[in-house]
Amino acid sequence: MAGVLAVPALVRGDRVLTPDRELVDGWVVVEQDRIVEVGGGAAPAGLAGGPRHAVLAPGFVDVHNHGGGGAAFGDGPEAAIVARDAHLRKGTTTVVASLVTESIEVLTEQVRALRPLVEAGELGGIHLEGPWLSERWCGAHPPALLVDPATADVEALAAAAGDALVMVTLAPERDGALEATRLLVSCGVRVAVGHTDATFDQTRAAVEAGASVATHLYNGERPLHHREPGPTLALLTDERVWVETIADGVHQHPAVVRDTARRAGGRWVLVSDAMAAALADDGRYLLGRLDVQVLDGVARLVGEDGGPGSIAGSTLSMDRAVRTAVAAGVPLLQAVHAATAAPAAAMGWSDVGRLEAGRVADLVGLDDELHVQGVMRAGGWVAG
Template structure:
């Protein structure tokens, strides 16, 4: 039986074959046998049932109903979760999603997998068109090849169609009104790599662009917006289906002016991103939003920046300088403005639990819900038979990561 407490002692051959799973699709294991295992003794998460003690079997790169292999991974004392999915992340471990550099995407993917994230949407800042097009081309090319680490689920285009008054750390000089032709050019450059787009629905041309994007299968999210309740509701009825980092960079949730939050609540099926780092949203409001929308409509995101996972200090994000101090990332010249987070999605899950969110609800918000949002629920987001063979083992006492499995292999930590 393979004990997760002894992963570091695995033979070098096993580490070499199983410890470096690749990105899109995964690479075939040289021997094949290491991809067949039984994960036994753990409390396994299911979106419908919560946690229950059962065995998870892998058959190659898929979850299976049964396994004929005798290799076992002892998960006693652990929760067994599906790999997480981060729909909103600008960078990690020094890598910038907007760099248009495949080496940075790979570094980001490797680091995220170690944190239990199995798929992510590299998220752009507001950049010049030439730079955005380069990011789209780079991502499209990256996704055609096999790479180590978490899989790229598609680009999240955050900007340039944002409200100047709610731009946050985005460069105001580069913002513009929704432009279907610009969007078409970016999609062309990325060969359809854009899967998610944030825009401000009150801007001229927003509703036609929403309808155009939705027809192309792109998910539209409302964010960085001054929209009132009626405008946001009209955009959601036009096809937008999500809100970007709820409560941040949008109109307040007031008793006479419910704004974007009220509109999202009133339109059934609308999902809402929530940053649960304890800095962007107060713990009391995290609890309130989970209760208001229910765990089935919350999508937990990290909104992490390139300095996430690195020492505190001064860094650059696009054309802006940011300072990370005591876990807060702010614009250096406007320290009252948050620039994003420096938490991994798994750390956001842990913090949400510390705020009083049940672990099952937090896990759903960081795995199954984002999978459903991007239409990937038949492949990702749970540990049901037929899903991709990826899992995270968390210590039941500390919620610290004890092991990561990707494509049926234990990932070398």
């Protein structure tokens, strides 16, 4: 979708968000697939002129995404590229392919199919959201497929995925969860706590074992209570934990989005948790094995009576997540940080998420209302 720029080029922004700081009348110099210089005010002379945007930011990094454009990452490599491209056009230059709960055999096939795309740089990695989750807080995961994390299964999936596996969400109260956490962390995989009925102490034990991410905090977990605070408080207040939020106007009240951003600070991470209907039409879809009805952009499981059930992911894109967070009262610089630098840091990636010399030239240009005007991935402009 993009061709690398052949000569050094200048991209300008009225506001350039690096995202640690804002440069007024800023600019970025791109050569081949890399950023070579970033500054504000007078730009270097003699460079090929590029577009000017109201806001220029790093390309978005989405570490929890099940699909989009009518396709799901679990449906194979061709579908994965369709989903990736749909989000790429909305500014997500790095996306992690999230897989919903399936049998170990099916998940093994799915990660083997996606692994070459990660190794080729088309995807940022693979995230397993299940099958080691709580039946009580399963959300859009089939309860019958939820199991304890047996060491043999964990090892088999890790071996099938290799370095492509970057994150696993599990419920720390399940038998064997702490052992699985230590094993996965030893393999370089981030462990996230989510879809869980864990107590405060069980959650703290998971963090001590190496868990470092809160999967969509507040959603799909035991709620906060003053006598048993459960996972929410344990994750939100621990400086070792990166805290995900789905800012789509459905999963959380704006006041909760604003408060989570304030309390998590630089650890706050915006994710889409998008499913196939993201950036596509309303209608009937599958999320894994489950039927989903999307109406007015809200995805819900189809209940046994045919009516709406649990929220089933979202139809969110990362540009809309940033707009929703800003509308909730989050400062723009923090919202952009949560969509770029924070998720990259959560995964341990040094090449993406910031506008700095030496990093990959992934950029997104936004207008005054934060709608996408242009996207650059690895030094090439993406076709709209």
